[in-house]
Amino acid sequence: MAQFVATNGSVAKQSATEGPTDSGFKLKFCTVCASNQNRSMESHLRLASADYPVISFGTGSLVRLPGPSIDKPNVYQFNKTSYDSMYKELESKDPRLYRANGLLNMLERNRNVKFGPERWQDWQIGVPRLTQTTDKGSGGVEGGVVDIVITCEERCWDAVIDDLHARGGSLNRPVHVINVDIKDNHEEALVGGSAILDLANSLNTAATETRALNPASFDSGSATSRSGFDEKVPEIIGEWQDRWPNLPALWTLAWF
Structure with a gap:
């Protein structure tokens, strides 16, 4: 090759x-x-x-995003879960944490690009x-x-x-x-x-x-x-x- x-x-x-x-x-x-x-x-x-x-x-195999600790990631399925639903879930869990680590900003960008991860x-x-x-x-x-x-x-x-x-x-x-x-x-x-x-x-x-x-x-x-x-x-x-x-x-x- x-x-x-x-x-x-x-x-x-x-x-x-x-x-x-x-x-x-x-x-x-x-x-x-x-x-x-x-x-x-x-x-x-x-x-x-x-x-x-x-x-x-x-x-x-799965979509993995950082969670409150290294052993507690946020895990989602490809092809089924929308960026918008991820955004709303993380915002409801801990908006301060997920705003500070950039996840909410990232998902805000993503949901304006396409439906969800493939x-x-x-x-x-x-x-x-x-x-x-x-x-x-x-x-x-x-x-x-x-x-x-x-x-x-x-x-x-x-x-x-x-x-x-x-x-x-x-x-x-x-x-x-x-x-x-x-x-x-x-x-x-x-x-x-x-x-x-x-x-x-x-x-x-x-x-x-x-x-x-x-x-x-x-x-x-x-x-x-x-x-x-x-x-x-x-x-x-x-x-x-x-x-x-x-x-x-x-x-x-x-x-x-």
Whole structure:
């Protein structure tokens, strides 16, 4: 399995990340963390706000949020529990605690992005997403496929790749799986969101150039028509890593 690893440097350099560099074509993105709460949702919001089609998931077995002590987390089910219900439950339990640790602010953001946390392993890739039309970033991902998956932790990257291998690539559609290692706290999630938007802009610029040669074939997921873009991705990540040296990256090309 091809893999790109870059971990050099110690200070992240901020860069302009205002939105797609091309007003026409836009790559489709998926962001992933453990519980689809903090890092993936900050990145989901940043990409959606820049008009990228985007969905997001978690890879854990359950959604876990900090509780009053380390042995008493708040645990919820994926795909069934809304961010709004989590917000109201925690607010009723201890508003001072959950405001102070940032959970209420986080859930307030999340409930304005989509209904609730979804689990990657339950995603029916290629099946139209007909009930998520009010989610931010849903326009463009109704068909249930994306071009780029960005995970926020190496164990999530491993889980996504293992799952894709187990599924067998029945759609025969290439997908880039990139990990941007982000610490799971609110401050680092903000930095990571900016970095992921920066990476999305660079990838979109390169994809737009390749797509211009054969738009229909590129959009259908043809590996041949996308090869020019696929070959550029490791170099794009390397250049991005120079701008964000505190966020080590992993990459592989996989298949839906």
